[in-house]
Amino acid sequence: DFLNALTEVTSAFGASTDDLERCRLNGMVDCGARHHHIYQRAMLLVEQVKVSKGSPLVTCLLEGPSGSGKTALAATVGIDSDFPYVKIVSAESMIGLSEASKSAQIVKVFEDAYKSQLSIIILDDIERLLEFVAIGPRFSNLISQTLLVLLKRLPPKGKNMLVIGTTSEVTFLESVGLRDAFSVTYHVPTLNKEDAGKVLEQLNVFSGDDVDSAAETLNDMPIKKLYMVIEMAAQGAQGGGAEAIYSGQEKININHFYDCLGDVVRP
Amino acid sequence: DFLNALTEVTSAFGASTDDLERCRLNGMVDCGARHHHIYQRAMLLVEQVKVSKGSPLVTCLLEGPSGSGKTALAATVGIDSDFPYVKIVSAESMIGLSEASKSAQIVKVFEDAYKSQLSIIILDDIERLLEFVAIGPRFSNLISQTLLVLLKRLPPKGKNMLVIGTTSEVTFLESVGLRDAFSVTYHVPTLNKEDAGKVLEQLNVFSGDDVDSAAETLNDMPIKKLYMVIEMAAQGAQGGGAEAIYSGQEKININHFYDCLGDVVRP
Amino acid sequence: DFLNALTEVTSAFGASTDDLERCRLNGMVDCGARHHHIYQRAMLLVEQVKVSKGSPLVTCLLEGPSGSGKTALAATVGIDSDFPYVKIVSAESMIGLSEASKSAQIVKVFEDAYKSQLSIIILDDIERLLEFVAIGPRFSNLISQTLLVLLKRLPPKGKNMLVIGTTSEVTFLESVGLRDAFSVTYHVPTLNKEDAGKVLEQLNVFSGDDVDSAAETLNDMPIKKLYMVIEMAAQGAQGGGAEAIYSGQEKININHFYDCLGDVVRP
Amino acid sequence: DFLNALTEVTSAFGASTDDLERCRLNGMVDCGARHHHIYQRAMLLVEQVKVSKGSPLVTCLLEGPSGSGKTALAATVGIDSDFPYVKIVSAESMIGLSEASKSAQIVKVFEDAYKSQLSIIILDDIERLLEFVAIGPRFSNLISQTLLVLLKRLPPKGKNMLVIGTTSEVTFLESVGLRDAFSVTYHVPTLNKEDAGKVLEQLNVFSGDDVDSAAETLNDMPIKKLYMVIEMAAQGAQGGGAEAIYSGQEKININHFYDCLGDVVRP
Amino acid sequence: DFLNALTEVTSAFGASTDDLERCRLNGMVDCGARHHHIYQRAMLLVEQVKVSKGSPLVTCLLEGPSGSGKTALAATVGIDSDFPYVKIVSAESMIGLSEASKSAQIVKVFEDAYKSQLSIIILDDIERLLEFVAIGPRFSNLISQTLLVLLKRLPPKGKNMLVIGTTSEVTFLESVGLRDAFSVTYHVPTLNKEDAGKVLEQLNVFSGDDVDSAAETLNDMPIKKLYMVIEMAAQGAQGGGAEAIYSGQEKININHFYDCLGDVVRP
Amino acid sequence: DFLNALTEVTSAFGASTDDLERCRLNGMVDCGARHHHIYQRAMLLVEQVKVSKGSPLVTCLLEGPSGSGKTALAATVGIDSDFPYVKIVSAESMIGLSEASKSAQIVKVFEDAYKSQLSIIILDDIERLLEFVAIGPRFSNLISQTLLVLLKRLPPKGKNMLVIGTTSEVTFLESVGLRDAFSVTYHVPTLNKEDAGKVLEQLNVFSGDDVDSAAETLNDMPIKKLYMVIEMAAQGAQGGGAEAIYSGQEKININHFYDCLGDVVRP
Ligand SMILES: Nc1ncnc2c1ncn2[C@@H]1O[C@H](COP(=O)(O)OP(=O)(O)OP(=O)(O)O)[C@@H](O)[C@H]1O
Ligand SMILES: Nc1ncnc2c1ncn2[C@@H]1O[C@H](COP(=O)(O)OP(=O)(O)OP(=O)(O)O)[C@@H](O)[C@H]1O
Ligand SMILES: Nc1ncnc2c1ncn2[C@@H]1O[C@H](COP(=O)(O)OP(=O)(O)OP(=O)(O)O)[C@@H](O)[C@H]1O
Ligand SMILES: Nc1ncnc2c1ncn2[C@@H]1O[C@H](COP(=O)(O)OP(=O)(O)OP(=O)(O)O)[C@@H](O)[C@H]1O
Ligand SMILES: Nc1ncnc2c1ncn2[C@@H]1O[C@H](COP(=O)(O)OP(=O)(O)OP(=O)(O)O)[C@@H](O)[C@H]1O
Ligand SMILES: Nc1ncnc2c1ncn2[C@@H]1O[C@H](COP(=O)(O)OP(=O)(O)OP(=O)(O)O)[C@@H](O)[C@H]1O
Ligand SMILES: [Mg+2]
Ligand SMILES: [Mg+2]
Ligand SMILES: [Mg+2]
Ligand SMILES: [Mg+2]
Ligand SMILES: [Mg+2]
Ligand SMILES: [Mg+2]
Structure with missing residues (x-):
């Protein structure tokens, strides 16, 4: 968990x-x-x-x-x-x-x-x-x-x-x-790509292929905000998907994850 | 209504x-x-x-x-x-x-x-x-x-x-x-021409021909102000015309509408 | 009156x-x-x-x-x-x-x-x-x-x-x-020459010849200040002339009017 | 007096x-x-x-x-x-x-x-x-x-x-x-030379020859300050001379007057 | 004294x-x-x-x-x-x-x-x-x-x-x-060299030869600060010398005086 | 001690x-x-x-x-x-x-x-x-x-x-x-190299060879901060080393001392 x-x-x-x-x-x-x-x-x-x-x-x-x-x-x-x-x-x-x-x-x-x-x-x-x-x-x-x-x-x-x-x-x-x-x-710094990758692996909510691409976009992200984005993304585009993600049954859709990231990060 | x-x-x-x-x-x-x-x-x-x-x-x-x-x-x-x-x-x-x-x-x-x-x-x-x-x-x-x-x-x-x-x-x-x-x-943005046109159609207070011309002038208008202008215009140039407009019996005079818009919008 | x-x-x-x-x-x-x-x-x-x-x-x-x-x-x-x-x-x-x-x-x-x-x-x-x-x-x-x-x-x-x-x-x-x-x-604007002329005619305190010259000097005058100048001028240069002006017996002396205007208007 | x-x-x-x-x-x-x-x-x-x-x-x-x-x-x-x-x-x-x-x-x-x-x-x-x-x-x-x-x-x-x-x-x-x-x-202006001369004549504390020279130095002097300088000067350089001046027995010494003026006026 | x-x-x-x-x-x-x-x-x-x-x-x-x-x-x-x-x-x-x-x-x-x-x-x-x-x-x-x-x-x-x-x-x-x-x-001005020399002579705490040199260094000194420096200097470099100076038995050492002046005056 | x-x-x-x-x-x-x-x-x-x-x-x-x-x-x-x-x-x-x-x-x-x-x-x-x-x-x-x-x-x-x-x-x-x-x-100044060296010798927490190198890095250090760095360094890199240093049994490791200095001094 x-x-x-x-x-x-x-x-x-x-x-x-x-x-x-x-x-x-x-x-x-x-x-x-x-x-x-x-x-x-x-x-x-x-x-x-x-x-x-x-x-x-x-x-x-x-x-x-x-x-x-x-x-x-x-x-x-x-x-x-x-x-x-x-x-x-x-x-x-x-x-x-x-x-x-x-x-x-x-x-x-x-x-x-x-x-x-x-x-x-x-x-x-x-x-x-x-x-x-x-x-x-x-x-x-x-x-x-x-x-x-x-x-x-x-x-x-x-x-x-x-x-x-x-x-x-x-x-x-x-x-x-x-x-x-x-x-x-x-x-106390924000995460860099490597740090973010390490964290994502520990969280285990992305499919193996997506971890690196996701980590790449999380460069310079504070750890607290990372948790917020992951949780938003875990709902899925239609909502209601969090249970399946946290129980490990499903993985986060990387594109929906990018969408959520866009809402949270300032352009 | x-x-x-x-x-x-x-x-x-x-x-x-x-x-x-x-x-x-x-x-x-x-x-x-x-x-x-x-x-x-x-x-x-x-x-x-x-x-x-x-x-x-x-x-x-x-x-x-x-x-x-x-x-x-x-x-x-x-x-x-x-x-x-x-x-x-x-x-x-x-x-x-x-x-x-x-x-x-x-x-x-x-x-x-x-x-x-x-x-x-x-x-x-x-x-x-x-x-x-x-x-x-x-x-x-x-x-x-x-x-x-x-x-x-x-x-x-x-x-x-x-x-x-x-x-x-x-x-x-x-x-x-x-x-x-x-x-x-x-x-939350103001309306653009297309949005305004869509709204005007729903309100149904202009004759078909006037909807587009009206929408054109309402570009960049906030929805709240749009309601105010429509209501001013609905009185008619001499006042007292609102009843007929809202009941659908008459349509707003497009020129009077432009006048009202001029009062409301800053030059 | x-x-x-x-x-x-x-x-x-x-x-x-x-x-x-x-x-x-x-x-x-x-x-x-x-x-x-x-x-x-x-x-x-x-x-x-x-x-x-x-x-x-x-x-x-x-x-x-x-x-x-x-x-x-x-x-x-x-x-x-x-x-x-x-x-x-x-x-x-x-x-x-x-x-x-x-x-x-x-x-x-x-x-x-x-x-x-x-x-x-x-x-x-x-x-x-x-x-x-x-x-x-x-x-x-x-x-x-x-x-x-x-x-x-x-x-x-x-x-x-x-x-x-x-x-x-x-x-x-x-x-x-x-x-x-x-x-x-x-x-709400100040008066222009035409407005001032119209007002002076209604007040009827100048002789016909003087109305236009007076109106000319009253360009850009606020209506409230116009009343103040007229009343000052109505006293006459030696004072005591107001009664005769308001009753219509006499007209305001245009030169004294200019003097009063000079006191009231900023150079 | x-x-x-x-x-x-x-x-x-x-x-x-x-x-x-x-x-x-x-x-x-x-x-x-x-x-x-x-x-x-x-x-x-x-x-x-x-x-x-x-x-x-x-x-x-x-x-x-x-x-x-x-x-x-x-x-x-x-x-x-x-x-x-x-x-x-x-x-x-x-x-x-x-x-x-x-x-x-x-x-x-x-x-x-x-x-x-x-x-x-x-x-x-x-x-x-x-x-x-x-x-x-x-x-x-x-x-x-x-x-x-x-x-x-x-x-x-x-x-x-x-x-x-x-x-x-x-x-x-x-x-x-x-x-x-x-x-x-x-x-309300300060005195000019002419005004000052007029005032000095009324005060009658200078000998006739000195009035003009004194007035000259009093150009741009406020009336209130003029009274202060005159009174200072009236004491005389050693003090005690005021009585004789005000009673008209003596006149103010013009050089002592210049001294007093120097104390009062800003360089 | x-x-x-x-x-x-x-x-x-x-x-x-x-x-x-x-x-x-x-x-x-x-x-x-x-x-x-x-x-x-x-x-x-x-x-x-x-x-x-x-x-x-x-x-x-x-x-x-x-x-x-x-x-x-x-x-x-x-x-x-x-x-x-x-x-x-x-x-x-x-x-x-x-x-x-x-x-x-x-x-x-x-x-x-x-x-x-x-x-x-x-x-x-x-x-x-x-x-x-x-x-x-x-x-x-x-x-x-x-x-x-x-x-x-x-x-x-x-x-x-x-x-x-x-x-x-x-x-x-x-x-x-x-x-x-x-x-x-x-x-009210500070002392100039001449004023300072006059004061030092009255105080009589320097030997005759030193008065002029001392006065020279006291140019532009306020009278109050002069008293402070003199008193500091009167203690002598090792302290305890004031009595002898004030009673006139000894004179202030000019070099120690310069030291004290250095402490008091801003560089 | x-x-x-x-x-x-x-x-x-x-x-x-x-x-x-x-x-x-x-x-x-x-x-x-x-x-x-x-x-x-x-x-x-x-x-x-x-x-x-x-x-x-x-x-x-x-x-x-x-x-x-x-x-x-x-x-x-x-x-x-x-x-x-x-x-x-x-x-x-x-x-x-x-x-x-x-x-x-x-x-x-x-x-x-x-x-x-x-x-x-x-x-x-x-x-x-x-x-x-x-x-x-x-x-x-x-x-x-x-x-x-x-x-x-x-x-x-x-x-x-x-x-x-x-x-x-x-x-x-x-x-x-x-x-x-x-x-x-x-x-009241900070210490210069010489002052710092003198202080370090009195404290006797460095081996003889290290005193000079340490003093060199302590140039422009306030005496109070010097005590703080010494105490940090005395813990040793793993902690627990202070006792041995203060009792004179051991000396401070010069490299760990540099590390501590780096934490305390602003880059
Ligand atoms: N190694 C870690 N260090 C710090 N926080 C971690 C770590 N691992 C996970 N976290 C989690 O990350 C979040 C860090 O948030 P925290 O409130 O500490 O940030 P903060 O810098 O204090 O934020 P703020 O600037 O808003 O006060 C916590 O929810 C914490 O549980
Ligand atoms: N789709 C819509 N979204 C928002 N408001 C709408 C919509 N359709 C109609 N309206 C009407 O438009 C008006 C919007 O006004 P509202 O007070 O919400 O604006 P606001 O941005 O909060 O204004 P303000 O900046 O003055 O607080 C309301 O009267 C609302 O009923
Ligand atoms: N057509 C008119 N419109 C306005 N005022 C008029 C008109 N005709 C005459 N007046 C007189 O002109 C004067 C206008 O003064 P009023 O106090 O309204 O000016 P205001 O713009 O409110 O001044 P302020 O800026 O000092 O508040 C009143 O005494 C009013 O009786
Ligand atoms: N013609 C005059 N007009 C005004 N003051 C006069 C005149 N003749 C003599 N004085 C005297 O000159 C002095 C004017 O001083 P007053 O206090 O009125 O000046 P003020 O402009 O009000 O000064 P302040 O700026 O200090 O208020 C009075 O003592 C008054 O008696
Ligand atoms: N002729 C003098 N005039 C003024 N002070 C003198 C004179 N002779 C000796 N003194 C002494 O010099 C000192 C002057 O100090 P004083 O407090 O008057 O200076 P000050 O200008 O008021 O200082 P501050 O600006 O600090 O108020 C006093 O101790 C006074 O006794
Ligand atoms: N010769 C010395 N002079 C001053 N302090 C010394 C000396 N030798 C050792 N110390 C020690 O150095 C420390 C100096 O700290 P201190 O609080 O006096 O500094 P400070 O300049 O007042 O600091 P701050 O600016 O923080 O008030 C004290 O702990 C004192 O015991
Ligand atoms: Mg916090
Ligand atoms: Mg609102
Ligand atoms: Mg008003
Ligand atoms: Mg006054
Ligand atoms: Mg004082
Ligand atoms: Mg302190």
């Missing part, structure tokens, strides 16, 4: 929670060497935080195009860390709150984490936390200042913390000084 | 409501292949939502010039979906509310929909929901952020949702990141 | 009210073919609204330079319509109110009108309702959004409404999308 | 009040033909208002450089009008009030005036009433809108009103539409 | 107060002809205010680079005036107050002064009273309007007032119209 | 506090002549403040790139001063407070310090206290004005104060006038 495909990367779970699991609804497939490298470096930071005395606070930013897999990756690191406190801070649970309330809620998460000897905080979609919009541009400077201070403030003696941020607006974060507030930054 | 002309497209009603019906006051006539294609693709998304496990939230934007039929089309998809929860969110019922109240009301509609296994939410005239005005430009960033989060937030497990947005300001939506927040976007 | 000169156009009064009458303090004289044409087209819309089933809301904008007679014209259409509900919405009665109160008051007028089977609402000096000022520019987006929605929202079933707007800032209305929110727009 | 020099222009007082008198602390001397002409035209408007039926509201703007005598002139017209209600609206009595309070207070003055059959309202230093500052520029749009409406709103039937505005920022008033809200505008 | 050096200029004290004395912590030394000239002209204005009938309000602005001695000069004029009411208005006593409170407090000082027959108000560091910052630029328009009105409003009959403003941001004051709101403006 | 390496510079402690010690978590190593020079000049200012009569307030700004050691240096001066009152004002303890509260809290620290005969106040990260963000730019003018006044206001008689500010946004401080509000400014 391609919806639950899991790679060995995430096979050994640590402190997992429902919230984190919902961040990778389509599981974790092998997306190629570049994605894997980032996972490994992030896990090294987890190790460093465990033993550090001189840098009780380590901060790491995952940036990349919309849908490239940043949130799923951060969640996976959180799950695999085995840390007693892993928390995701997301705009989803703060809709409609005032800037001050949002800021207070973020501070609260940090204060809670300070009580744990080892903690991970995921600041998901930082531009959304900051209520960023490109026109103007506008954003919440209150929340921006809060993050700037929190990303520099040391936890109490004896407590170590890893902060992972995600964003698809790294230029904006740069311009408000938030990019430089992170110690390290990793770029 | 041209005011109630209905095509077969909408003949099989599902979960219809008065609100949705008011969105297509002049019924649904055949507006040509391009309109029909969009209807079909939107109905495929309805099918996808019904069976999807990996994408519990599907989002679709209908954009196009003012009066091109977006709202009527969205309402028709809602009616034809047979979904238990179909709701239109419009600025009309929120005049004068504060940004915060509007935002809360929109959130409320989503929360209600989450209780239904299958739901459709129509965000009508998104630029109006956002209180957009081109000077500045100005708009409600609070509501904009609310929509950005809602269009990404997954419904609870087991609940699937289709969101249809409409707008005649797609460039603005683009600039605030709302266009890319939708999975797919369809452009 | 030129202050009460009335043309046949307005001779047959319908549902008249004091408020509407005050909008044409100097009565309605014949201002030439272009003014008359607009009056006729507006009256045709009145007819359309009476019988329409497919367009329960018709909207019409009168735009033109300051003082060209827009308000008087709209009031006249309202009076001549015989509609049971005719209401003028003006900034005069809302001085100092908050944007929210103004908006609420405007909505109230529409809600009241919805109770009437046939209604006319005159939105007078829309730029003033919107608190428009060219520097910035600044304006009330709250009221602007309210109008944008009200100009599109359909009255309840069975109720028909005509909205007439007036403005001398059509470019501004264009830029906030309010111009396109009206179905039709008519340009 | 030059401090109380009064010309015949203001000799016949009408409805005078202390407030208006304080506006011309140095009395009214003959400032030349251009000043006099404005006074005469303004008095003609007073006459017109007395008898008008078709224009119950007449509005007139006095604009000119700082210190050119606008306020004193407006006050003089008010005093000489003999009208039962003459009121000056000035920022001096409204320091620190909120925009809303200022606006309300201005409206109050108009409402009071509406009760009088004949009234004059002087809006002094309109840019100050509007809290105008060139940087930005910034100003109170609330008060600006209030004035725009008040300058157009007709008094109740049977009541006639003259509004006189003064400003040294006519370009600003133009840009907010307030200049065109006045029916007529007069430019 | 150079810290208490007083010139004859300030030897005859009038109505002195502690507040005013603190404004010239380092006393008043002879800073050269240009400083002296300004003092004399300001004292002439004091004389004028004492006897004036036609100009009950005289206003004077002291502008010049930071530290050039404006505040000390204004305080000295206040002390030397012998006026019963001399008050300094400074941002120091209003930190953190709202704009409205600051404005009210300033108005209060004027109202209090109006009760005195003769009064001096020093508006110190006007840009600071206005909360000016160059970015934007931003400033309090409320306070700016308050000052604009207060600088024009006449005291009650029989009361005369001198207002002295100081600023190091004369261009900003110009741009908000505050510079022209003062009758006269004097530019 | 490199985490606690202390140079002789800070060996003689004065009034030390926990807060100040936390500002130099990695101790104080010898960072080369330029850092040392600044320390010495700052300590001379401490001496000056102790004995000054004419300048009771001395102010000094430490500016330099992020992580160059400004805060640790300021804290060290505070600790070494032996002053009874040493206080650090930092945004960390004021997260989420309103501008007014922050401003009040800063004023409070100054008021408290005024009670001490000798005091040092460290304004840490002034751009953060001002909530500065480069877009716009935006910042708190309230706090900016508060600092501008506090940096000029003299302590009460007999009390002397040293204020040390730190910032990595000196251009911004310049533009709001805060840079010139300090008497002296010192630039």
